[in-house]
Amino acid sequence: MAERRASLRVEDAKRKREDDTNGASGASGDHGDEPVLRQNKRKWTRLLLRELYDLGYSDSAAALEHEARVQLRTDAMKQLQTCLETQDWDGALRLLSTAADANEGSSAQSTSAQHEAARQIHMRSMQAAKEASLLVLKRKFLDFLMKKQLRAALSTFQNEILPFYHLEESEVNDLAVLLLCRDEHALEKVATIPWRESELLTRIELLASPDEIIPQGALRRLVHGEEEDDGVRSASAFAHDAQLKAECTAILLQHSSDVLDLKFSPNGEFMASSSRDGAIVIWKLEFQASSTQVSIKQKSKALHVLKCSEGAADCLAWSPDSQFVLSSGSDSSIIQQWNLATGKCEREFHHPSNGVAHVEWLPNGNQLLSGSADKSLVLWNTADGSIAYQWGGRRILDFAIHPGGKKVFILISGVEIREYDLVAKSDELFFKGEHLISCIAISSTGNHLLINFIQTEEIACLEINSETILPKYIGAKEKRFITRPCFVGQQNGIVTCGSEDAKIYLWQRDTGHLVATLRGHSSVINTVQCHPVHPNVIASASDDETIRVWKLTSGHQY
Known part of the structure; x- marks a missing residue:
């Protein structure tokens, strides 16, 4: 047993030396990356901005936005964020109702159409836009229950959610159970809906096109070998x-x-x-x-x-x-x-x-x-x-x-x-x-x-x-x-x-x-x-x- 383990350690040491050699041979082409960085300057800047905001360096992020003239969020995404933070659910739903599919081309659009598109939120797909709207409606329903506005909550459930979204039976049951909760503490314990506005925004950001907002932790995932949908290979x-x-x-x-x-x-x-x-x-x-x-x-x-x-x-x-x-x-x-x-x-x-x-x-x-x-x-x-x-x-x-x-x-x-x-x-x-x-x-x-x-x-x-x-x-x-x-x-x-x-x-x-x-x-x-x-x-x-x-x-x- 000891001999076998020793041989494995020797084998591992040989592998490490080979890896080090390969790494050294590939380290001489650093300058070749500069054109790539220039071509993707806006993308890398937005990745850095997202990381700075995530880490709490808001002043540094704001300074970078000003200097680079690059925004982390588009104006439409900022408007949606404001609606969520102020609990303007209907305003958020209006924005999402006009959302565009990020996969649809715009090269043939007229100037007026392009200006209109700039005011729209671009989602990863139209299904993603529908999922985002459902998240907002569920949060609107929960908000009415927290304010003890049962009639308004029922109206949202019966008139805005059930007729337009094909929910599974378990999802319907989850929403119906909330109607039986007597106070906010009971609601918080039972609800599976994103409770805080920041959590809701994070969920919606994942459904939005990367052109609208870089998702939270994107640079860290990139460093660790994952792929972002804006063309980064991993x-x-x-x-x-x-x-x-x-x-x-x-x-x-x-x-x-x-x-x-x-x-x-x-x-x-x-x-x-x-x-x-x-x-x-x-x-x-x-x-x-x-x-x-x-x-x-x-x-x-x-x-x-x-x-x-x-x-x-x-x-x-x-x-x-x-x-x-x-x-x-x-x-x-x-x-x-x-x-x-x-x-x-x-x-x-x-x-x-x-x-x-x-x-x-x-x-x-x-x-x-x-x-x-x-x-x-x-x-x-x-x-x-x-x-x-x-x-x-x-x-x-x-x-x-x-x-x-x-x-x-x-x-x-x-x-x-x-x-x-x-x-x-x-x-x-x-x-x-x-x-x-x-x-x-x-x-x-x-x-x-x-x-x-x-x-x-x-x-x-x-x-x-x-x-x-x-x-x-x-x-x-x-x-x-x-x-x-x-x-x-x-x-x-x-x-x-x-x-x-x-x-x-x-x-x-x-x-x-x-x-x-x-x-x-x-x-x-x-x-x-x-x-x-x-x-x-x-x-x-x-x-x-x-x-x-x-x-x-x-x-x-x-």
């Missing part, structure tokens, strides 16, 4: 490339047994991993972004090494605030909650039946869900460890909670997936296959669901809203062990999965085309996970007792 453009390139940036060697699971914390600063010997390692991750190019160098160190009370943890789950980790195993009914700061187990949840197949935290952080093959599904309150609700009668093999937090897709009996409504406590058939399913995974957007067929060795991607299956992904070997797939990229445009042949396969989501095969592990790869902040970074856990961290790059400079 990791989320993976899905448009014919091939991907990958580099193993780290090999983590703390475990001394098969590594069963790993999960990144939501804030991207930590990673938890578990092995067959009952060990759980909490890793501190450090990412350094080069100032000259989008290049991420990763350093990791073990922060805590924990020990499960019973058996091995083959399932890990982070709390939404990245402060706690849940661990559970198929050989134990105990779910342990570990405190990141102290490394101590501060609570245990005792599942009603033996063997926990899967556990996840709900997005609200107040509840968690656990399921067992012994026909029990339990919704827990995290504050006191009590059971909020329990379902029975079906074997729970795996599940995936929708990012909205109100529904969950549950794998039943190996061939059937049912959709559970956590609010109404009801369920219905969502998908029934002809072949055995080993596990499922949902995209971060909640639009796609991966279904792993173990017998046929293929992975299917189901578009949730239309319930249509995209081209299947073939190549990974899975006959004896469960290998968990995931989505990669800012737009979830890549599907990846480990394999029993010790390789990692990556496919284009929409075409099923194999774009990369990664080699390095020497045994079964149990799971691959995508970093939540750096979408071009993945980590893999293997029976060879190691974790590998990979950086993916496209065939284009960015």
